[in-house]
Amino acid sequence: MLRKLALGGIRSRFRDYAVLFSGLVIGSAVFYMFLSLATNKAFLTANTMVGMTSFIFGFGEILLVIITTVYIVYANSFLMSMRQRDYAMFMMLGAKSRKIAQLIFIETVTVGVLAAVAGILVGMGLTGVAGHVLMAQLHAPATHFSVVWPPAILWTFVFFLLMFVVGALINAHNLLKTPLLDLLHAATTPNRLKTKKWVLGVQAVLAVVLLAIGYWAMSQLAKLVLAGIAIALVAIVLGSYFLFNSLLVWLIGLLKKNKRFAAKGLHTFTLSQLSFRIRDYTRILAVVSILFALALGAITVGLGFEHDIPDLASKQNGYDAVVVDPNAATLAKAKRLTGVKAQVNYHLKQDKKHIYFNAAELDQHPLLFAQYGRGPVQYTKVTGANFAKEAGDYESQFDQFMTKQVAGKQPAVLSASAFAKLDSPVATAHTWRLDDFTANYDQLAALNKAIIAQYGKQSSAVYGQKFTYYDMINGAFSGMAFMGFFLGIAFLAMLASTLMFKILSGASYDQSRYLMLQKIGVRPGLLRKSVRQEIGALFLFPGLLGVIHVLFGLKMFVGLLQEPYAHLALPFGLFILLYAIYYILTVWLYERIVIQKDIATD
Known part of the structure; x- marks a missing residue:
């Protein structure tokens, strides 16, 4: 009976679950893609001259675990928000708390296991396609590269299963402690925080200090070695969070106080939409900025190594x-x-x-x-x-x-x-x-x-022969270029999934507000403009911070790349183009959900 209720709940909200499930599948696929390299010690040893590569990937695993954990925690909260009204109705009809807890556990773990299995299969496919395309493009041997890597399969499945089991237990505990009325009206309860100005000031100062420490650590990597990576990892993640937590609240408040700006069009509504769930936005935007930096940085470094291969060969011989x-x-x-x-x-x-x-x-x-x-x-x-x-x-x-x-x-x-x-x-x-x-x-x-x-x-x-030099240099550096492109593709997929998932997951709650505006006569054109501005802000802020992260992060590769800052136009331009495509796609999907073409006005 419980299984039928769980499956029935999934079927009744299939569209919302589809957004959730697709995001989790991409998340687990990226997790597998990263682990297929990070846990393959033979591949890392054979395809790079950098002795710290295994340690760097170790820290990368920690960062990915943190990001994926935040992602799964948010997914669990979204899963709970979709069903908590239904759970409250079951409780009002006399369902026992133990049965509700079992129902939550079955639904949550089922979604997690299916997402993990599907994500591993998708990850294998993406690993194979990306790997072989890159090897052909870079003429890279990619020794010991494996599409099906058992340790990555095991750890991806175990991690996602463990996270969803813990999430299910937490969801059940929180639900049973929450009053029925709060459950029934949770979707309409804003997450707006009344933060004191001095708190915002402290957070802003902390953000600047932490980011400065992180950027300094990356520039001193030759001296600090592993400690520099650890310091940069912690400082930049925390600094990004504090920056968004202080900057967004301050900026929204400032724009609201500007009566000339707020009174124009639907600016007041747009700003209110941003502030309505500001707590979730600050956390997710910090994650997105880190993912943006990782994706863009990996692709930039990969292109740098690819450019260095013929460049270094040309410096060995004047004739081709x-x-x-x-x-x-x-x-x-x-x-x-x-x-x-x-x-x-x-x-x-x-x-x-x-x-x-x-x-x-x-x-x-x-x-x-x-x-x-x-x-x-x-x-x-x-x-x-x-x-x-x-x-x-x-x-x-x-x-x-x-x-x-x-x-x-x-x-x-x-x-x-x-x-x-x-x-x-x-x-x-x-x-x-x-x-x-x-x-x-x-x-x-x-x-x-x-x-x-x-x-x-x-x-x-x-x-x-120059070709002989090229072949030797290519064998040494193509592995690094391969890893840069491969990880860039993986993090780009997770970046798009994370931001799109966050925005689209709130569309069902926003639908009633947009419908109300339509019924009182607001033109669809103005509503679409509001949607573009709101989503544009959510894409712009983490994108800008991600670019800054990358510009400072390239300092880590001064000793490895010939000219790390010389060829930024191509990776930055390509990445911004892909980012813009994701923005357009997100706007289109969001508008389809919240703006009704034909509505009854009676």
């Missing part, structure tokens, strides 16, 4: 490809290169100790050797005149001109006449410089295989 006396197969592969911006041939001769370049050719087309250092790639032009001075600084970059037969010989230069007199076979070195190295990845990989087949794997001509 070099082949000495290519055979027909090797030359055929080289002809497939696209976007060739320069193709120069050099003639070489050798004796017992040296391999010689023709000074006249170098004066006409200087050798280009890349300089290693931070910032944009700089090149040194080596001519016949400065060859002796510069050659020693770029010894490794001469390897690409050395075939297996001449490996170990020293590069040198001869005048045109001396070069012509030297009795030695002439070899031709073909060099290519391309507009886009990564766009030619497949062609260069095929060319590299052809060079290995022609000269042998141990040839200096293979070691000196």
Whole structure:
């Protein structure tokens, strides 16, 4: 009987449960996606050079547990708010407290278990799709990456089951202690807090101090190491909460006092909507700002590592490809290169100790050797005149001109006449410089295989290739780029789910207020404008704070990334676009619930 009542309650409020359930599914899917990396020690060890990665992911797990706990607690309170009126009616009809408690337990745990199972399955799907797409895009081997990871399955299910069991017990306890009248009218009871001004002032000061401490800790990560991550984690989470708790209350009060602003359109109604449930908003917006920062930060860092891979490879070699006396197969592969911006041939001769370049050719087309250092790639032009001075600084970059037969010989230069007199076979070195190295990845990989087949794997001509450097650097950094993109996608999904879920979960309560305004003659256009302003504020504030978190958080990667602040337009622009899409979708769904197209006015 209890099971029938529980299932009947879910069916009767299917639309509200669908919002709740979809949010929980995404939450558990993100939890699984994160744990599939965080608990896979072999993957973390094989795909990053950063020794602290396991510890960083450990702190990330703690942060994710905190965020997910807040999310589940809120979901439980929403689940309780949907059914507490029904429970009160059962109690008025004589149902025993023990039976009501069992009913609450069955409903809550059933929703939690189903969400956990569905979320794990969705998480596996997202892990597989995101993982394989990213590996193909980054040319990342992603060693030991696993879509189905048993420890992640176990801990995700155990965590969600435990949280919902505890939530069910708390819900039952709170319900049985609450008077019947309070249960019947809970949906219309505002959460507005009468906070004293000095309390708001103290919270504002605490917010600034805590955020400053958190930002300082991130900038001093090289000195503080693990303690810096812990300090930043605690300080920024608390600082974000206090900032919203003080800023929103103060700002809403300030706007309400501005009679000119409040009297325009439905501004008073919009501000009242925001203040009606301000307690829930401050907590959820703090969580959203952290999720925003994690998602945007992960994607920004991932893009930073992806940009650094070809950049670092370019600083190892001035040419995208070099082949000495290519055979027909090797030359055929080289002809497939696209976007060739320069193709120069050099003639070489050798004796017992040296391999010689023709000074006249170098004066006409200087050798280009890349300089290693931070910032944009700089090149040194080596001519016949400065060859002796510069050659020693770029010894490794001469390897690409050395075939297996001449490996170990020293590069040198001869005048045109001396070069012509030297009795030695002439070899031709073909060099290519391309507009886009990564766009030619497949062609260069095929060319590299052809060079290995022609000269042998141990040839200096293979070691000196830019593709060889790229492959080595890609193996070291692509794992970090992969993790950045992967976690960014995961946190973006949870961010959207959290904020949309919070806003849409209150739509059923707001429906009566919007209906009342429609019945007294307020135009639907004005109501839609009010909805956009209200939801826009809820998206804007955590978004701004999240951006600030990211800008300070990038300080942690100054030692790892070449230029952490140099390429922000793409990740920020892309993320803001996706965030705007979520905003538009949320507004559309909310309007469909609260604004009636056809209403009876009698």
